[in-house]
Amino acid sequence: MPDPFLIGEAVTCGYGDTNILHGCTISVEKGQIAVIVGPNGAGKSTAMKAAFGLLPLRGGAVRLGGQDISRLTPPDRVAAGMGFVPQTNNVFPSLTVRENLEMGAYLCPQNIEGRIEQLAQLFPILKECSRQSAGELSGGQRQQVAVARAMMTQPQVLMLDEPTAGVSPILVQELFAKIQEIAAAGIAVLIVEQNARQALSFAHKGFVLVQGKNRFTGTGQDLLDNPDVRQSFLGG
Amino acid sequence: MKSSRHPSPVDSNVVDTQAVDAKAETNRPPTSWPRPWWIAVAVALGLVVLSVVSRDGGGVNLLNALVRLTNFVVIPGISYGCQLALGALGVTLIYAVMRFSDFAHADTMAFGAMGVILVTRVLQGMGISAGPLPTALLALPFGILGAVTLALVFDRAVYRFYRRQRAAPVTFVIASIGAMFATNGLVRLIIGPGDQRFADGARFIVRVQAFKEMTGLSEGLALKTTQVITLVVAVIVVLGLFFFLNRTPLGKAMRAYADNEDLALLSGINPERVALWTWIIAATLATIAGTLYGLDKSFKPFTYFQLLLPIFASAIVGGIGKPLGAIVGGFVVAFSEIAFTYPYRTILGYLGFETDSLAQLLSTDYKFAVCFIILVVVLIWRPRGIFQGRVT
Numbered sequence: 001m002p003d004p005f006l007i008g009e010a011v012t013c014g015y016g017d018t019n020i021l022h023g024c025t026i027s028v029e030k031g032q033i034a035v036i037v038g039p040n041g042a043g044k045s046t047a048m049k050a051a052f053g054l055l056p057l058r059g060g061a062v063r064l065g066g067q068d069i070s071r072l073t074p075p076d077r078v079a080a081g082m083g084f085v086p087q088t089n090n091v092f093p094s095l096t097v098r099e100n101l102e103m104g105a106y107l108c109p110q111n112i113e114g115r116i117e118q119l120a121q122l123f124p125i126l127k128e129c130s131r132q133s134a135g136e137l138s139g140g141q142r143q144q145v146a147v148a149r150a151m152m153t154q155p156q157v158l159m160l161d162e163p164t165a166g167v168s169p170i171l172v173q174e175l176f177a178k179i180q181e182i183a184a185a186g187i188a189v190l191i192v193e194q195n196a197r198q199a200l201s202f203a204h205k206g207f208v209l210v211q212g213k214n215r216f217t218g219t220g221q222d223l224l225d226n227p228d229v230r231q232s233f234l235g236g
Numbered sequence: 237m238k239s240s241r242h243p244s245p246v247d248s249n250v251v252d253t254q255a256v257d258a259k260a261e262t263n264r265p266p267t268s269w270p271r272p273w274w275i276a277v278a279v280a281l282g283l284v285v286l287s288v289v290s291r292d293g294g295g296v297n298l299l300n301a302l303v304r305l306t307n308f309v310v311i312p313g314i315s316y317g318c319q320l321a322l323g324a325l326g327v328t329l330i331y332a333v334m335r336f337s338d339f340a341h342a343d344t345m346a347f348g349a350m351g352v353i354l355v356t357r358v359l360q361g362m363g364i365s366a367g368p369l370p371t372a373l374l375a376l377p378f379g380i381l382g383a384v385t386l387a388l389v390f391d392r393a394v395y396r397f398y399r400r401q402r403a404a405p406v407t408f409v410i411a412s413i414g415a416m417f418a419t420n421g422l423v424r425l426i427i428g429p430g431d432q433r434f435a436d437g438a439r440f441i442v443r444v445q446a447f448k449e450m451t452g453l454s455e456g457l458a459l460k461t462t463q464v465i466t467l468v469v470a471v472i473v474v475l476g477l478f479f480f481l482n483r484t485p486l487g488k489a490m491r492a493y494a495d496n497e498d499l500a501l502l503s504g505i506n507p508e509r510v511a512l513w514t515w516i517i518a519a520t521l522a523t524i525a526g527t528l529y530g531l532d533k534s535f536k537p538f539t540y541f542q543l544l545l546p547i548f549a550s551a552i553v554g555g556i557g558k559p560l561g562a563i564v565g566g567f568v569v570a571f572s573e574i575a576f577t578y579p580y581r582t583i584l585g586y587l588g589f590e591t592d593s594l595a596q597l598l599s600t601d602y603k604f605a606v607c608f609i610i611l612v613v614v615l616i617w618r619p620r621g622i623f624q625g626r627v628t
Binding site: 089 | 501
């Protein structure tokens, strides 16, 4: 069986003396959405950071399109086609929305206008507030700018660390719809999400992590239907 | 607003403070002066003017007072303010990008100015001059080159090491104090500790005598060439800097890096490149500021070392990390220093308040105290400065 497009295989890593992930595997295919869920402290965000090279691996490997990228620095991974939206501080607050997008295109500044135009169809706020500084936006608007900034790097894999944190419940559904549109365009999307039930309902693949290990893996629907998963992680 | 959930303890603390800053910034209501103050001040001024003008020869006396104030406070304040602003811009840029206060900055000014002086002497020896303008302007690029080289040597030899260690800001500050002593020693070794005058060309644009003859006033007004050059150069440099920061990809990348280091990395911005250009720009600003100060007054290594305090005061008063704040801060500090230490006796005399005392608020020896007082006042009542800079 060929490798998935992005795979973090048997990843072990952590901070200081303690390991947070113990041989944990996550993967995602092009055009699909994979969701990582699990209780607090399960290592969801750490798995993201490990996949993006923000933490050195102590075991395992990360491969993108069959290539081992375990030793690439985060900027090199951006160049290799990975986009990352951190959970907090994911915009440049004193830069305008437009400048935030330009920074996303810093590595390949060709056809910025066209790319912004395209993204603005998905996120109209990019045009409406283009001259406003990103720090003045509401939480939901800010998340849209953050996702758009990552999209400006023209990634093949988009990684989102809790994109709906701090976003009002009404807008969560909208944001998810937009993420699905992004995946439909052929991009691999990997999400860490607190709204587990909602996220699994549209996920092609779900990973339930507990204490840094894979507990359950399956399609989103499988996990939703699994009584153990529902009992332990989805509140019945 | 941002997520209210507590960030994991492993997130770098720099990032956390930024989130708090961003919140405070957006929630703070716009501040404005209470109106009655303005009215009271205007009425008081109007009464003074009326009482002066209504006496014999009052109009002329008022003009004399204004001319004297312009000559001894306003014009020197503007040129000193420009010099401080250029120095503070460098400090604030380094702080914004590299998160530490560069104690070596005033001595970088001295080093750059020293380069300019040495090249000026060579040019003068070769008989090259800039006509009515000081030869130093021709030598400026060489001085800038020297200061940039020095800054980059320190960056490669010292700061880069700590950057890779992700050292705490205080480590950088201590390292920069070392760089300060090293630079200071180097300057005194090369050019000596003495006073150097290197201004040539036309000394005045308006002379006291000519002004008196022209206006018939008993009070004279002098406008030195160096004062006008200071203003013109400062305006050009500041416009250039703002164009760079707001319009060019590299300038925007620098602002982005200053805003959110981690996200800049995720956008593919190379921190080493940002650091390199920050040093180049800061050293350029320092050389220009140092040269203008030296032209206007004179060059003495120890005087430059002492400029560190008013420059830090300017950067902090304006809001450290904010370029616009550095400029405003420079003028606030310059005018305060001069206004608090100027003897107002003659001016008061013109206004009809004869006095035997000098009517000087503080002796000029205390001009550093003025800086400290401004610093203390700002840090107590508006700790993030006029333009709400960042605090770590």
